[in-house]
Amino acid sequence: MxxxxxxxxxxxxxxxxxxxxxxxxxxxxxxxxxxxxxxxxxxxxxxxxxxxxxxxxxxxxxxxxxxxxxxxxxxxxxxxxxxxxxxTERRGKGSAGRPTSKQLSIEEKLRKAEAKIKFLEAENGLLKKAGRTRKAGVEEETILNAAEKFSLIEKTIRTHQLKNSVSYLCELAGVSRSGYYDWLKAAPLRVKRDEQDELDIVLIKEIFNNNRGKVGALQIKLFMENDYSSVMNHKKIRRLMVKYNLVTKIRRANPYRKMAKATKEHRTCPNLLNREFNQREPGKVLLTDITYLYYGKGQKAYLSCIKDGATKEIVAYHLSTSLEMDIVYKTLKKLKLAVGNQFHPEAILHSDQGFHYTYPLFQSKVKKLGLRQSMSRKGNCWDNAPMESFFGTFKDLAEYKSFDNLRDVTKEVDRVIYEYNHNRYQWGLNKMTPEEFRGHLIAV
Incomplete structure (x- = not known):
């Protein structure tokens, strides 16, 4: 052998x-x-x-x-x-030779029947490994595509020496004989494609591993274009990720999450945005919210962020172990320092109707900064969707759950937000990072 x-x-x-x-x-x-x-x-x-x-x-x-x-x-x-x-031997062991088909027509028929069994066994084994299913909610049905059937036929013929059984096996597999021969002729092209795939996957794996498996095809494409000066179609990247089993780590929806409920109806503010988050002017639309971060052994921290609706940049943020009002006051203070107290003349601070944002003192501080306050409709998370989207992305990228103390969690938060602002290319920002896009909008 x-x-x-x-x-x-x-x-x-x-x-x-x-x-x-x-x-x-x-x-x-x-x-x-x-x-x-x-x-x-x-x-x-x-x-x-x-x-x-x-x-x-x-x-x-x-x-x-x-x-x-x-x-x-x-x-x-x-x-x-x-x-x-x-x-009269096979591989030098002195065993009986292989008779011709004319001498053993019955044996040949038995071999053909055995080949059918082997073909069906191989097909069944491949079906178990295949991950193709119909729409969710419909009874699962796994099928082989034509190329996989052609490969099974070719392997069966080669293994059992059934060169005259092409039509029979094609009929058995439910494919055309001409399609099988076309597939055989295309073998050099498939080999060439496989060789090229081996070269292309190297860079994709490097980017995928460098980002801890938390980037998809579109993100990898942006990294390739901006950091490696390499261009590849995102559909090809997705195909290669499937072929080489690169599965992106994604967040799962939390079925127990409760929507924020408004408190003190008389202190809520109207929805000035109406979901017009991106008004193409940096600093005009500022979105804010708070999320929970569970770390260590059941410990909990709270992250308050303010995001620019136009550039998607996190302008200010504060991490705390307490949900008291101080978390949003410090976030406002950091926002003032970040912009140098030079707010957009029509700046809007938009939030949900959480108790922090409906509190009179908070609203007073917002007003003193010269900001107009806007709120989502009661119980409607879509009115502040970009902020929710960022928190989802943040939890995909951050590795804070294994840390035992707030200091390490703070370092991880700082790292991820810096990477998000300066190094994470986004499709909706003309393939730029938030920082680059802010400079682009200012220049325009």
Whole structure:
């Protein structure tokens, strides 16, 4: 048995050599006449590699060590059994030879039936591994595509030497005979594509691993274009991720999450935005909210953020172990420092109707900063969707759950928000980072 593993195109190339009976992905069967002649030439002093080259073999394909291994085995068989050992044996073990189809028509039929069983067994094994299903909520149905069926047919024919059973197996698999031959002819193209895929996946894996498996096809495309000056279609990236089993870590919806409820109706503010979050002016629309961060052994922290609706940049944030009003007051203070107290003349601070934002003192501080206050409708998270979206992305990227103290959690929050603002390219920002897009809008 060869130590090489041959693809379907290489197998076809091997079988073109008149000295080969058959070839599979791991083995080559040579004709007895060639073995006898090779042993004779070997005894007369020819090198094994020279013998194989003169008989039309490509050593790069079969392996440079293969001729020597074969000649040593064949010479042992010749010394034990003579020429008869090659004419009536398989692989030098003196076993009975393979009768012709005319001699064993019944046996051939049995072999054909066995091939059918092997084909169906192989098909069933592949079906179990396949992950294709119909729409959710419908009874699961797994199917093979045409290429997989063609591959099964080719492997069955090659393994059981049923070259005259193409039509039978195609009918059994429910594919066309012409389609099968077209698939065989396209083998060199598939090999070439596989070789190119091996080259392309290297950079995709590097970006995927550098981001801890938390980036999808679109994000990888943006990293390739901006950091590696490489262009690749996002559909190809997605195909390669599926092919090489790169599964993006995604957040799961929390079915127990409760929508924020408004308190003190008389202190709520009207919805000035009406979901017009991006008004193409940095600093004009500021969105704010608070999220929970669970870390260590049941410990809880709270992250308050303010996000620019136009640039998607996190302008200010504060992490606290308490939900008291101080968390939003400090966030406002950091916002003032971040903008140098130079707010947009029509700036709006938009939030939900949580008790922090309906509290009179908070509203007073917002007014002193020269900001107009806006609120989502009661119990409607879509009115502050960009903020919710950021928190989802943040929890995908941040690795805070395993930390045991607030100091380490704070460092992780600082790291992720810095990466988000400065290094995370976004499709909706003309493939720029939030910081780059802010500079772009200002320049325009």
């Amino acid at each position: 060869s130590k090489n593993i041959y693809n379907e195109f290489q197998i076809k190339e091997l079988e073109k050599n008149p000295n080969i009976l058959s070839a599979s992905d791991r083995s080559i069967s040579y004709k007895p006449e060639f073995k006898i002649q090779a042993v004779s030439e070997y005894k007369n002093g020819k090198a094994p590699s020279q013998i194989f080259i003169e008989h039309g073999f490509d050593l790069e394909l079969i392996g440079k060590k293969q001729p020597k291994r074969c000649l040593q085995r064949w010479r042992e068989t010749f010394e034990r059994f003579g020429e008869e050992g090659f004419l």
